[in-house]
Amino acid sequence: MSLPHAILTALLEKPSSGLELTRRFDRSIGYFWSATHQQIYRELGKLESDGLIRALPAEQPARGQKKAYEVLPAGRAELARWTAAAQDPKPQRDALLLRLRAAAVVGTAGLEADLARHLDLHRRQLAEYQDIERRHFPPGRDGPEDRLRHLVLRAGIDLETFWTRWLAHALAEVAGLSGVTGGTASSDGAGTTPPR
Amino acid sequence: MSLPHAILTALLEKPSSGLELTRRFDRSIGYFWSATHQQIYRELGKLESDGLIRALPAEQPARGQKKAYEVLPAGRAELARWTAAAQDPKPQRDALLLRLRAAAVVGTAGLEADLARHLDLHRRQLAEYQDIERRHFPPGRDGPEDRLRHLVLRAGIDLETFWTRWLAHALAEVAGLSGVTGGTASSDGAGTTPPR
DNA sequence: GGACACATGTAAACCGTTACATGATTCT
DNA sequence: AGAATCATGTAACGGTTTACATGTGTCC
Secondary structure, three states: OOHHHHHHHHHHHOOEEHHHHHHHOOOHHHHOEOOOHHHHHHHHHHHHHOOOEEEOOOOOOOOOOOOEEEEOHHHHHHHHHHHHOOOOOOOOEOHHHHHHHHHHHHOOOOHHHHHHHHHHHHHHHHHHHHHHHHHHOOOOOOOHHHHHHHHHHHHHHHHHHHHHHHHHHHHHHHHHHOOOOOOOOOOOOOOOOOOO | OOHHHHHHHHHHHOOEEHHHHHHHOOOHHHHOEOOOHHHHHHHHHHHHHOOOEEEOOOOOOOOOOOOEEEEOHHHHHHHHHHHHOOOOOOOOEOHHHHHHHHHHHHOOOOHHHHHHHHHHHHHHHHHHHHHHHHHHOOOOOOOHHHHHHHHHHHHHHHHHHHHHHHHHHHHHHHHHHOOOOOOOOOOOOOOOOOOO
């Protein structure tokens, strides 16, 4: 139940067409709320028929034409309501942690490469966030909106910092175990490097 | 596409019935892969008809009877395959960060209480993880499976540590702004406390 | 035997993903 | 005119969530 509110936020920051929104959901807002263009178009239609946004008048009802939307007062009110409402955190789902737990039972064979790949992905993301911080939040300059946006960015930076550290540690650990780990009653006997 | 593998992992750790699995998905595995009992029963049926698990023979085909499952060799092989396969990280979705970004536009009114509540929830979770670490991973004792499980737990601890720190910081920031923040062309004029 | 917790299951609504369709604009 | 790109949209599928249904064992 958050996609409509993500769109309302994006539209308040800047009225946009569906494709422009899609682009922005690939950066910025998309860093913590991703969405595909199909979701966005579907939701834009719903928001419009609910009277929360409206298409900017541009006399182009045709199919391949740009159609920009802006937020109506009712939409702003709904976003304010949602922002202030109590919400429980979503239960976690992390496939990588699950895979490590599975590896404790079936062995770590083949895991190392993907851990290294994830480490690289998180390092890149971290670098991107730090770059944004350098460009958008130079020391000293922050109005009230900037402080909140900076706070959000700090969460991203600190999270990626955590993941890069943890993955580096995990990689060292898995490399140390190298090969056969577990499987109490395993039936697969593929040979791997024995511990020295 | 990870729920079946979460179930396979849980069943390898200990053969269980549907309800027992549901209980374990409220703790342990559920800390990083949540699932409801309906998902679990449906998936158990699918896994059984796919020949990856089987019901332990207990001569109880009736409805209100416990039915325990164990993993077959094909199931173990599938889990090993999945564990080693490359997988891209899922795009992030965090409603709380989205709400802060929204608050930069519609104001922070009402946010503080829920931030404080989240901080409390994360503190409790952190305490629970630390308690598990104390009980299950006393210093010095670790076989190879334990090292991996401990690694997973460390991720949980470090993540919760991050969130408690970040939320404490966010709370101080939002309290500092107290009240009206943004809205460039707002139409709602509800009065809040002015900055002193 | 009535109430309650245990245990498994069905049904429907909702959201997200993937594949495809179609019109408009621009470039060669 | 044909190809590529921009822009919006439809359709189908699959996973998740929520509500409800049903049977069993136990306790008073």
